[in-house]
Amino acid sequence: MRRRLLLAAPVLLAAPAVVRAQERVLNLYSSRHYDTDRVLYEGFTAATGNRVRLIEGDADQLLARIQAEGANSPADVLMAVDAAPLQRAVDAGVLAPTESAVLAARVPAGLRAPGGEWFAVSRRARVLMYDKRRGVPAGLARYEDLAKPDYRGQILVRAAAHPYNTSLMSGIIAANGTEAAEAWARGVAANLARPPQGGDRPQFEAVAAGQGSIAIANTYYLARYGASGIASEQAVYDKLGVLFPNQADRGAHVSVCGAGVVKSGQHREAGRAFLEYLVSRPAQELFTNGNFEYPVAPDVEPHPALAAFGSFRADDRGAQVQGALSAQALQIMQRAGWR
Incomplete structure (x- = not known):
């Protein structure tokens, strides 16, 4: 596992050195710091054609950055490893409600914001x-x-x-x-x-x-x-x-990693598609098999090293x-x- 890079310079994943104007881009601000996530982003690009520009950092620092950038913020999606900073982003008016039949079907009601501003993608x-x-x-x-x-x-x-x-x-x-x-x-x-x-x-x-x-x-x-x-x-x-x-x-007790679409983002549809991709079967399998997190989708089994701990009732x-x-x-x- 790599060390977290605080407010790192943007990294364009699966992209050439020069980004052409016609290319579709998703700007992701994330407090996750796992090498396996690169495979997630590459899978999203392969599935949708949207390349991921990644900025990593502490969740609250990323939130402060989005607020400071205001309407000019390039951020399309905010991703965090706990619900608390996501809720702070909701309270600050940074995240927009996302309506999606896919997210509604694959993310249990208790694992998303009541207003749909963020959705859990792993537990x-x-x-x-x-x-x-x-x-x-x-x-x-x-x-x-x-x-x-x-x-x-x-x-x-x-x-x-x-x-x-x-x-x-x-x-x-x-x-x-x-x-x-x-x-x-x-x-x-x-x-x-x-x-x-x-x-x-x-x-x-x-x-x-x-x-x-x-x-x-x-x-x-x-x-x-x-x-x-x-x-x-x-x-x-x-x-x-x-x-x-x-x-x-x-x-x-279960803590979640979740993500929400940034209200000022210029690529809202790509943001919704990214959230939907994160709860797809291939992405959910990568969360559990690559980083040993529990999936949120009910049709994906946890990694054997997790399953060995036994099944449990989650709050x-x-x-x-x-x-x-x-x-x-x-x-x-x-x-x-x-x-």
């Missing part, structure tokens, strides 16, 4: 990982259980400010209310095995190494280890079990509340001592 489940040799920690079945005193010094998780965690916290607020959510965050902070450090991978690597017993992490990171062919990563994958929380009630409604509650979620977490 990541935020789960609890444990050492299979020791088994599931006693009494652990729900996210709410993580606040129990039984797990003092046992939980590993990245910093509160990351969108994966603010999205999870948004789901807790939506399910239980702000007062209970803050008490939960205090309990989690009191149960940390160490101060938050690094991304998701160091959390479950620590559990595999015997530090702590519960890692909060996204499935696609561990699935990569299972398919990497690197002996040390395969060993970590083999040691760890995955618990999908809240299966008896609302389901496991898909959470995608619509993550943006609205993310700022409040971070405030609560920081106030509770989860830094």
Whole structure:
């Protein structure tokens, strides 16, 4: 995986050095940073004749750039790895509603903006990982259980400010209310095995190494280890079990990658076609087989390394509340001592 390039210069994919005026172009502003996405863009070009000009960056910086560019912004589509920045783009009036029978049929209602301004194109489940040799920690079945005193010094998780965690916290607020959510965050902070450090991978690597017993992490990171062919990563994958929380009630938390058509874009029809392509069977298969994300379309199976974790009930409604509650979620977490 490449490092993210913040506000990188535009890259014209599958195009010659000089772009002819008659060529059709889609300008994509994206906070995704995966080499496999290049294949997605090439597939879209092959299917529609629209070449993709890509600008990568942090989602909020890209949103600020679109706002600063105003009516002259070249952006046609904004793509982000979490619903929260997409909702901020909706609130800022940057994204336009997109009407599409294809998107309506292939993207479940809970995985798109109520007004159709953005649509999820892939999903990541935020789960609890444990050492299979020791088994599931006693009494652990729900996210709410993580606040129990039984797990003092046992939980590993990245910093509160990351969108994966603010999205999870948004789901807790939506399910239980702000007062209970803050008490939960205090309990989690009191149960940390160490101060938050690094991304998701160091959390479950620590559990595999015997530090702590519960890692909060996204499935696609561990699935990569299972398919990497690197002996040390395969060993970590083999040691760890995955618990999908809240299966008896609302389901496991899911974060989404999604995209929306920019209101000021000059290629709105190409933007709609791009969103439709992203939920097509070939693109959905690439999301799961190339980057180990769960597809959103019901006719596509997840990669075997993901499928090995088992089927689960997902709290898909959470995608619509993550943006609205993310700022409040971070405030609560920081106030509770989860830094």
